[in-house]
Amino acid sequence: MSFLDYFRGKKTNTNTANVAKERLQIIVAHERGHRKQPDYLPALQQELLAVIRKYVDISDDMVQVEIDRTDTCSVLELNVTLPEK
Amino acid sequence: MARIIVVTSGKGGVGKTTTSASISTGIAKRGHKTVVIDFDVGLRNLDLIMNCERRVVYDFVNVIQGEASLSQALIRDKRVDTLFILPASQTREKEALTKEGVEKVINELSQTFDYIICDSPAGIEHGAQMALYFADEAIVVTNPEVSSVRDSDRILGILQSKSRRAEKGQDPVKEHLLVTRYNPARVERGEMLSVADVEEILAIPLLGIIPESQVVLNASNQGLPVILETETDAGQAYDDAVARLLGEEREHRFMTAHKKGFFSRMFKGG
Numbered sequence: 588m589s590f591l592d593y594f595r596g597k598k599t600n601t602n603t604a605n606v607a608k609e610r611l612q613i614i615v616a617h618e619r620g621h622r623k624q625p626d627y628l629p630a631l632q633q634e635l636l637a638v639i640r641k642y643v644d645i646s647d648d649m650v651q652v653e654i655d656r657t658d659t660c661s662v663l664e665l666n667v668t669l670p671e672k
Numbered sequence: 673m674a675r676i677i678v679v680t681s682g683k684g685g686v687g688k689t690t691t692s693a694s695i696s697t698g699i700a701k702r703g704h705k706t707v708v709i710d711f712d713v714g715l716r717n718l719d720l721i722m723n724c725e726r727r728v729v730y731d732f733v734n735v736i737q738g739e740a741s742l743s744q745a746l747i748r749d750k751r752v753d754t755l756f757i758l759p760a761s762q763t764r765e766k767e768a769l770t771k772e773g774v775e776k777v778i779n780e781l782s783q784t785f786d787y788i789i790c791d792s793p794a795g796i797e798h799g800a801q802m803a804l805y806f807a808d809e810a811i812v813v814t815n816p817e818v819s820s821v822r823d824s825d826r827i828l829g830i831l832q833s834k835s836r837r838a839e840k841g842q843d844p845v846k847e848h849l850l851v852t853r854y855n856p857a858r859v860e861r862g863e864m865l866s867v868a869d870v871e872e873i874l875a876i877p878l879l880g881i882i883p884e885s886q887v888v889l890n891a892s893n894q895g896l897p898v899i900l901e902t903e904t905d906a907g908q909a910y911d912d913a914v915a916r917l918l919g920e921e922r923e924h925r926f927m928t929a930h931k932k933g934f935f936s937r938m939f940k941g942g
Contacts (some may be wrong), residue, residue, distance in 0.1 A: 604863060606868065607817075607865050607869075608872075614821060614822060618826070653808055
């Protein structure tokens, strides 16, 4: 910082630390969500996809399988998007 | 029963070996019989940081494979006589560290030592997993920087799922956050994540803050654990961390920048 900057004060401050914190909070939360999922989930997703495909033509990303855990129970959440006719 | 503590981080270059050297030296200096094990097979460096590289005859893998006894492989530190170093092998593959082999060595060490410090290699592969598998506690070394924080979170996930304690359903591995290379001046300018930010994201208790310091390189140049540089900021910060690890309450220091006076700002610049 130069002589004049001292009197101007630190106004050129772009707070990159805040950007870093926000980005980290999002990615860490996302990765923690994946970590808690059981190992069989990807295989389950593939098999469900195969079953549904017997009846409806859907792409890989149209079936979402997730497990939500609370203290007392776990919920298997299955989200299938059917194509428009 | 020894207290088994892994020093880990996921990311490389954040200060695991520096931390292992200083923490083990600090614990031993307080009279506890301590051994520090280098798990970085193929990339041994703890010996250099602790200035015993020319005294290595046998290593960890030799002991596991029955080619040497533990007493032949252990190197007694020349400065602190309750401290021993078990060096990593420089030539073998990481797979030479079998779970059974590591367990045998750790069990044998547990009978005579109070503290076993495991210096983990970087990454989340076999070597890192072996280093943390038997741990009761973990010191997670993190730089206030995005990739290091993310990798620390990854390694916390592995501690919570793949350690022996996790697999056996015992109490979880006790986690400690050690923030290293901390630059309070940059934090104040909004250029670096603060300790509070890192604590909030990782959500584990803070063991200590090691300020970024020239002293660390100077110490490692000479093979001196920086904790022995008792007049320096980094040395004192490690000493605080050791005291807290051993149950002492100490206030956190080195969180704020040293304020420059008006004249030094005017004439030397910020």
